[in-house]
Amino acid sequence: MSAILEIRNLRKRYADGTLALKDVSLRVHRGEFVAVIGPSGAGKSTLLRCINRLVEPSGGSIIVNGVDAVKASGRQIRRLRREVGMIFQQFNLVERVTVLRNVLHGRLGYRNPIAGALGLFSRQEIEEAKNILRRLGLHEQMYKRADELSGGQQQRVGIARALSQKPLIILADEPIASLDPATSETIMQILSAICREDGITCLVNLHQVDVAKRYADRIIGIRQGTVVFDGPPEALDDKAVGKVYGP
Amino acid sequence: MKRSGQLLEDLQKRKKRQIWLAAAGIVLITAWSARETDFSVVSVVRGFGEIVRFIGQDFFPPDFSAFRSLIGPAVDTICISFVAMVVGAVLSLLLSFFAAATTSPYRWLQASVRAVCSVLRNIPALIWALLLVAAYGLGTLVGTLALILTSVGTLTRAYAEILEEIDMGQVEAVRATGASWPQVIAHAVLPQFFPGFVGWSLYKLELNMRASTLIGMVGGGGLGFSIQKGLKLFQFQEVCVAILMVIVLVLTTEFITGKLRERLI
Numbered sequence: 479m480s481a482i483l484e485i486r487n488l489r490k491r492y493a494d495g496t497l498a499l500k501d502v503s504l505r506v507h508r509g510e511f512v513a514v515i516g517p518s519g520a521g522k523s524t525l526l527r528c529i530n531r532l533v534e535p536s537g538g539s540i541i542v543n544g545v546d547a548v549k550a551s552g553r554q555i556r557r558l559r560r561e562v563g564m565i566f567q568q569f570n571l572v573e574r575v576t577v578l579r580n581v582l583h584g585r586l587g588y589r590n591p592i593a594g595a596l597g598l599f600s601r602q603e604i605e606e607a608k609n610i611l612r613r614l615g616l617h618e619q620m621y622k623r624a625d626e627l628s629g630g631q632q633q634r635v636g637i638a639r640a641l642s643q644k645p646l647i648i649l650a651d652e653p654i655a656s657l658d659p660a661t662s663e664t665i666m667q668i669l670s671a672i673c674r675e676d677g678i679t680c681l682v683n684l685h686q687v688d689v690a691k692r693y694a695d696r697i698i699g700i701r702q703g704t705v706v707f708d709g710p711p712e713a714l715d716d717k718a719v720g721k722v723y724g725p
Numbered sequence: 726m727k728r729s730g731q732l733l734e735d736l737q738k739r740k741k742r743q744i745w746l747a748a749a750g751i752v753l754i755t756a757w758s759a760r761e762t763d764f765s766v767v768s769v770v771r772g773f774g775e776i777v778r779f780i781g782q783d784f785f786p787p788d789f790s791a792f793r794s795l796i797g798p799a800v801d802t803i804c805i806s807f808v809a810m811v812v813g814a815v816l817s818l819l820l821s822f823f824a825a826a827t828t829s830p831y832r833w834l835q836a837s838v839r840a841v842c843s844v845l846r847n848i849p850a851l852i853w854a855l856l857l858v859a860a861y862g863l864g865t866l867v868g869t870l871a872l873i874l875t876s877v878g879t880l881t882r883a884y885a886e887i888l889e890e891i892d893m894g895q896v897e898a899v900r901a902t903g904a905s906w907p908q909v910i911a912h913a914v915l916p917q918f919f920p921g922f923v924g925w926s927l928y929k930l931e932l933n934m935r936a937s938t939l940i941g942m943v944g945g946g947g948l949g950f951s952i953q954k955g956l957k958l959f960q961f962q963e964v965c966v967a968i969l970m971v972i973v974l975v976l977t978t979e980f981i982t983g984k985l986r987e988r989l990i
């Protein structure tokens with residue numbers, strides 16, 4: 479099987495001297511649904527953000543579908559980002575515009591950098607955005623302002639925005655950390671179902687081990703910037719959990 | 726539980742004492758300033774009668790034949806306020822980028838821009854006009870420049886504060902889709918910036934409309950200038966029309982900007 483994402487010796491030191499990632503190497507295959515677990519401050523967010531270059535890596539390489547993200551130029555970063563959708567803990571929708579417009583933001587990477595600023599989208603793009611919203615059960619919320627929606631609905635819009643990018647990979651950084659347990663369950667079901675149906679590779683940061691075990695094909699445990707566990711959910715026994723979360 | 730109840734009671738007692746102290750302080754200061762300024766109720770009442778007589782006899786009835794000749798100055802007043810607001814808004818838009826903690830490239834630059842704006846804002850437009858009259862002579866240019874200065878002072882700070890409150894999470898999310906810099910500005914920054922921008926700019930237009938009358942009186946052009954001229958020539962019934970026009974202008978501006986704000990925000 480070919481790796482869609484290959485990370486080699488990734489290192490990240492922040493400007494204040496914090497060494498957030500020490501020497502991370504991992505390969506993710508097309509269509510895998512991977513949960514990244516680890517205590518707070520372990521470097522999970524940093525890892526995800528290096529992949530789409532929201533964070534500047536300090537060393538190593540990140541090959542996304544054949545292109546090295548670490549060496550990518552400004553233009554290549556744009557291309558890379560449009561193929562990698564991102565979902566956030568705080569949803570991060572543009573609150574003052576409509577739900578539909580938020581979904582259309584996923585098309586910006588495909589548009590002319592100047593013309594896209596004017597906010598013009600093709601009829602086909604608008605149609606597809608509406609279809610995505612329909613698929614997520616949000617077609618009735620389409621013309622509402624994003625901040626009028628509940629947390630769970632907002633996160634579904636977040637997923638819709640990522641889907642409208644037609645992404646190869648989705649990065650989800652603690653997508654359920656701001657939601658109640660019932661809503662969390664729904665969001666995880668939607669995310670995993672869609673990724674499986676569409677063959678999208680997905681990396682989800684989670685801090686609940688049980689959720690990770692139920693939804694993921696594979697679990698990666700990070701501790702203090704190092705991968706300390708990498709294997710199927712069945713292999714994550716109490717001893718392994720102890721290694722990730724430590725005494 | 727008991728101890729915290731006691732604490733709360735103490736706190737309330739102290740608060741009460743503070744309020745009484747503050748009240749006593751205000752009364753004392755008021756009495757003292759009244760003495761210093763020779764403020765007396767008797768002279769106020771007597772003066773009030775004088776004002777009523779002055780307005781009743783000299784200002785009324787308004788001489789509406791002066792209306793035509795006042796249209797020009799009224800248009801001047803509108804133009805001065807509007808141009809000053811627009812030019813001020815454009816300049817402030819550029820400056821606010823340097824005055825906001827989140828976007829300014831250097832700390833010292835941020836501090837200096839803020840300091841300059843504070844000076845511009847805290848010296849009244851009237852004083853700016855007096856200074857500018859000395860340099861440029863009488864005319865609408867002086868009024869416009871004076872109001873541009875205070876507009877830049879006010880709006881730069883207001884815009885900078887809006888910029889500082891922008892939710893960077895939204896900006897980052899749009900950036901993460903592969904959007905270019907102009908796209909990020911247009912789709913993530915502007916929607917957050919726009920309502921405050923419009924609100925403040927319209928508010929400054931209102932302020933300019935009021936201030937421009939005052940500035941006119943020291944030679945800044947517009948209706949204020951006509952009022953000042955009329956007063957000097959004892960043409961009080963014409964002045965009355967000019968004042969009525971000022972009131973109508975100010976109220977109309979308030980009404981229109983209010984409606985615009987409602988629709989845009």
Ligand SMILES: Nc1ncnc2c1ncn2[C@@H]1O[C@H](COP(=O)(O)OP(=O)(O)O)[C@@H](O)[C@H]1O
Binds near residue numbers: 494517519521524
């Ligand atoms: N912008 C930053 N500047 C400096 N240190 C940071 C920054 N972001 C994160 N860190 C530090 O890097 C480490 C890893 O953080 P993060 O990737 O957010 O961990 P996690 O998502 O697993 O909680 C932490 O010690 C954190 O304090």
Ligand SMILES: [Mg+2]
Binds near residue numbers: 522523524652
């Ligand atoms: Mg995190």
